[in-house]
Amino acid sequence: MPAHSCAFALVILNDEPCIQTMTDTRLPRVTLDGPDRAGPSTDSASSSVPAVRTQALRKVYKGTGGKTVEALKGLDLEIPRGSFFGLLGPNGAGKSTFINILAGLVNRTSGSAEICGHDTLQEMRQARLSIGVVPQELVLDPFFTAREALDVQAGYYGVPVRERRTKEILEAVGLADQADAYARTLSGGMRRRLMVAKSLVHNPPVVVLDEPTAGVDVELRQQLWAYVRKLNAAGTTVVLTTHYLEEAEELCDRIAIIHKGDLVACDDTPVLLSRLDSKELVIVPEVALDAVPAGLQGWDCELQGPRRLIVRYRRRQTEISDILDAVRAAGISILDITTHQSDLEDLFLHLIRSQPGAS
Ligand SMILES: Nc1ncnc2c1ncn2[C@@H]1O[C@H](COP(=O)(O)OP(=O)(O)O)[C@@H](O)[C@H]1O
Numbered sequence: 141m142p143a144h145s146c147a148f149a150l151v152i153l154n155d156e157p158c159i160q161t162m163t164d165t166r167l168p169r170v171t172l173d174g175p176d177r178a179g180p181s182t183d184s185a186s187s188s189v190p191a192v193r194t195q196a197l198r199k200v201y202k203g204t205g206g207k208t209v210e211a212l213k214g215l216d217l218e219i220p221r222g223s224f225f226g227l228l229g230p231n232g233a234g235k236s237t238f239i240n241i242l243a244g245l246v247n248r249t250s251g252s253a254e255i256c257g258h259d260t261l262q263e264m265r266q267a268r269l270s271i272g273v274v275p276q277e278l279v280l281d282p283f284f285t286a287r288e289a290l291d292v293q294a295g296y297y298g299v300p301v302r303e304r305r306t307k308e309i310l311e312a313v314g315l316a317d318q319a320d321a322y323a324r325t326l327s328g329g330m331r332r333r334l335m336v337a338k339s340l341v342h343n344p345p346v347v348v349l350d351e352p353t354a355g356v357d358v359e360l361r362q363q364l365w366a367y368v369r370k371l372n373a374a375g376t377t378v379v380l381t382t383h384y385l386e387e388a389e390e391l392c393d394r395i396a397i398i399h400k401g402d403l404v405a406c407d408d409t410p411v412l413l414s415r416l417d418s419k420e421l422v423i424v425p426e427v428a429l430d431a432v433p434a435g436l437q438g439w440d441c442e443l444q445g446p447r448r449l450i451v452r453y454r455r456r457q458t459e460i461s462d463i464l465d466a467v468r469a470a471g472i473s474i475l476d477i478t479t480h481q482s483d484l485e486d487l488f489l490h491l492i493r494s495q496p497g498a499s
């Protein structure tokens with residue numbers, strides 16, 4: 141370890157400060173012969189055990205002045221082994237709380253949380269070995285170089301020097317040229333990638349990335365995803381939280397949506413997307429209308445004003461050109477046209493409104 145490194149890390153996340161010493165949390169040796177074999181050899185590595193399972197998982201934060209925040213309201217969630225899983229939700233939904241509980245950085249209030257069958261509290265070491273977490277906040281020691289940061293992390297997990305994949309990981313995240321650069325000199329995007337690299341040193345079967353593309357430019361984002369995809373193809377379960385639906389749509393085979401600490405949807409991506417497949421075409425006709433023309437009765441149309449005709453359609457089923465043909469055939473000359481695609485926000489609103497007892 142470099143002379144300027146310290147023997148402990150002070151982690152203060154949320155309301156749970158915890159001092160972790162390198163010695164008292166030193167974890168068992170990890171084997172590196174494949175994602176599903178990382179961590180201790182227990183029967184829980186069998187593929188029938190989900191990568192993550194939470195039951196009635198609840199977290200209540202105690203704020204100042206006796207105020208409490210119920211960040212998770214009894215979450216039942218299963219993340220299948222080998223999946224690329226998206227955890228979506230607006231700000232404050234409870235995504236980071238969920239992930240930090242899995243990472244052992246936040247104490248749950250009640251319920252259970254298991255990683256590859258290991259309870260995050262009762263089998264803390266096995267659980268921690270089974271997961272690599274890239275937290276939302278950038279937490280890096282500015283006085284370590286990228287290489288040192290990975291070495292320290294590998295040491296923390298008890299990975300023997302000869303089994304360390306420092307070079308391979310740095311190359312994979314596009315930081316090979318920065319191996320000897322101090323973290324403080326790296327750009328935001330590079331720091332983010334160094335965080336990703338750190339999460340991989342112990343070859344965990346489950347990798348969780350909490351909003352990893354915030355502040356990462358497009359090219360590097362693609363590079364990051366290419367690597368994460370490769371990890372997933374090799375059997376690693378990847379859990380991603382993001383604001384960007386397109387990102388989730390492109391990458392994830394299954395998506396859960398949480399809102400105010402509740403699970404509002406969890407489905408295979410195509411099923412979920414079919415729910416937000418609706419698009420709107422806003423047509424401004426040259427001549428004011430007083431009713432939806434008869435020729436358009438078969439379409440989902442609404443006249444929102446004499447010069448504002450809305451046609452709603454499913455983008456996977458309908459070609460815009462078909463709508464335009466129908467509009468012209470109905471005798472309408474189009475002055476202007478815009479489209480509005482339902483986005484995550486709309487899906488949230490839709491799902492939340494359709495919740496029983498939703499306010
Ligand atoms: N340490 C904390 N103390 C009090 N409230 C917190 C703390 N951390 C998070 N919260 C609250 O818990 C809720 C969920 O937050 P978070 O898990 O960060 O959501 P997300 O990651 O989805 O944006 C929010 O209302 C947030 O303000």
Ligand SMILES: [Mg+2]
Pocket residue numbers: 235236237276350351
């Ligand atoms: Mg968050």
